[in-house]
Amino acid sequence: MRKMHLTNAAGRDATVDFVGLKTAKGPRLGLPDRDVRFRRYLAAAEGGLHDGLVERLGDEEYGEALVNGDPEVDLEAVGRAIGDTNQVYLSAEGDVLHAPPEVVEVILGPDGQEQERRDPKDEPANVNEELPIRWSKRRIPRPELIRRFVISRTLQVRHYDGLTYDYLHGMAKDLDSADEVALVGAGVTGNKPLIFQQNGTPWRAFLEGRVDGERYMLLLHLSNLELRRPAPKDEGASS
Amino acid sequence: MARTIMVERDGTVSSFAFKKVDRSKLYGRKRRLPLDPDGETCTRAALTDDGSLILLQGMVAQGYFDDGGCWIPHGDLVGVDADGEVVPERPSTLGRPVPLEGPFEPRVLLDVRVQSVYALEAEEIDDALVADLSAGRIFRLPFSYRSDYKQDDAFLVAGMDDGLYALVGQSVEPEWCSPQELPVIEDADDDLDDELDFEMF
Numbered sequence: 001m002r003k004m005h006l007t008n009a010a011g012r013d014a015t016v017d018f019v020g021l022k023t024a025k026g027p028r029l030g031l032p033d034r035d036v037r038f039r040r041y042l043a044a045a046e047g048g049l050h051d052g053l054v055e056r057l058g059d060e061e062y063g064e065a066l067v068n069g070d071p072e073v074d075l076e077a078v079g080r081a082i083g084d085t086n087q088v089y090l091s092a093e094g095d096v097l098h099a100p101p102e103v104v105e106v107i108l109g110p111d112g113q114e115q116e117r118r119d120p121k122d123e124p125a126n127v128n129e130e131l132p133i134r135w136s137k138r139r140i141p142r143p144e145l146i147r148r149f150v151i152s153r154t155l156q157v158r159h160y161d162g163l164t165y166d167y168l169h170g171m172a173k174d175l176d177s178a179d180e181v182a183l184v185g186a187g188v189t190g191n192k193p194l195i196f197q198q199n200g201t202p203w204r205a206f207l208e209g210r211v212d213g214e215r216y217m218l219l220l221h222l223s224n225l226e227l228r229r230p231a232p233k234d235e236g237a238s239s
Numbered sequence: 240m241a242r243t244i245m246v247e248r249d250g251t252v253s254s255f256a257f258k259k260v261d262r263s264k265l266y267g268r269k270r271r272l273p274l275d276p277d278g279e280t281c282t283r284a285a286l287t288d289d290g291s292l293i294l295l296q297g298m299v300a301q302g303y304f305d306d307g308g309c310w311i312p313h314g315d316l317v318g319v320d321a322d323g324e325v326v327p328e329r330p331s332t333l334g335r336p337v338p339l340e341g342p343f344e345p346r347v348l349l350d351v352r353v354q355s356v357y358a359l360e361a362e363e364i365d366d367a368l369v370a371d372l373s374a375g376r377i378f379r380l381p382f383s384y385r386s387d388y389k390q391d392d393a394f395l396v397a398g399m400d401d402g403l404y405a406l407v408g409q410s411v412e413p414e415w416c417s418p419q420e421l422p423v424i425e426d427a428d429d430d431l432d433d434e435l436d437f438e439m440f
Binding site: 230 | 260261262263264265266267268269270271272273274275276277279280281282283284285286287288292293294295297298299300301302303304305306311315316317318319320321323325326345346348349350351352353354356358375377388389396397398399400402404406408409410411412413414415416417418
């Protein structure tokens, strides 16, 4: 169970539990009468790739050779099951780097054009820190939320003892009775997006409450997309 | 001819051209490029666990195999549910009218994990549906982009910019929490580690 440091509307803070809500598993591909496994396998050895074939056959136009024989197939290697692997980097010359490469961050605009290059900056997680997730002053009617933002993930916030039950039930009741959601965020003023692990996706987060007598649901809806269309020039450039 | 999303409500069919909306078209995107000591862009590759093979792009394929190691052609595979029963393949919902259900409360859509968003352009639309959508009501239709063994839900919504959208995804089921019982602790593998970056406001 993961932890979240959260304030309520009055600014009182507590550490509570949360879980991600998942969709039901759908059908998988298989056979009715026997088990099958999905796995990766070696489809071509390095000599069977384009550059290797050009080098070996001495001609860019090696289609005829592929038809007449199977020069791209290395019978000793192809079909080998591939298990776990480790990522490595190759230099432009194709040599394995034995030290981590320098990394540069490239910013591309909506039109796909490069706008900036900069040194990457690590963004730490910020949901269970000394500074709690705070309510912003912004509350949005529930019907408006679904017309303004695309909710891609939902977390359910839960109590773990009597005190946190009262705390979360009160929060859910306040929001449900107003038919509103509260925009919550990280940082001193609660205006920063939530990041759940280092360099993870920054999310805008909306707290929704539902109450049925003593029962409650407190849901944290996460969005990284507004419900709007790209500007026509950007849409044209990127499609 | 491009396929359309077609819905039928009270015997009237409405149809919409559609175009996918994604983050990069709205906000752009960030990429991290690894550079070699000469400042040239590196290539990513994979090293097998035993260190015997470097796998370059184009060297690896994937597929289904039986216990004997025999490859199963994709055309032989069928949809199988959790009990091992074969499920029928459902045709694409595009280009043919599907029933429109609703209107629904906003919380029904809030319980959906949206995976795709399409901006819609009405080619033919029922006036009553326009009025309902403009009033903020939401409707649901079954959605499969292509024939598949599973089917998603799509929700027809008018955005605050007055554009029409189809939000496609699958439902989640939050549970009521009550004071008498502490919540069941589940594995919190929250699938939040994708690499999207975001600066919305």
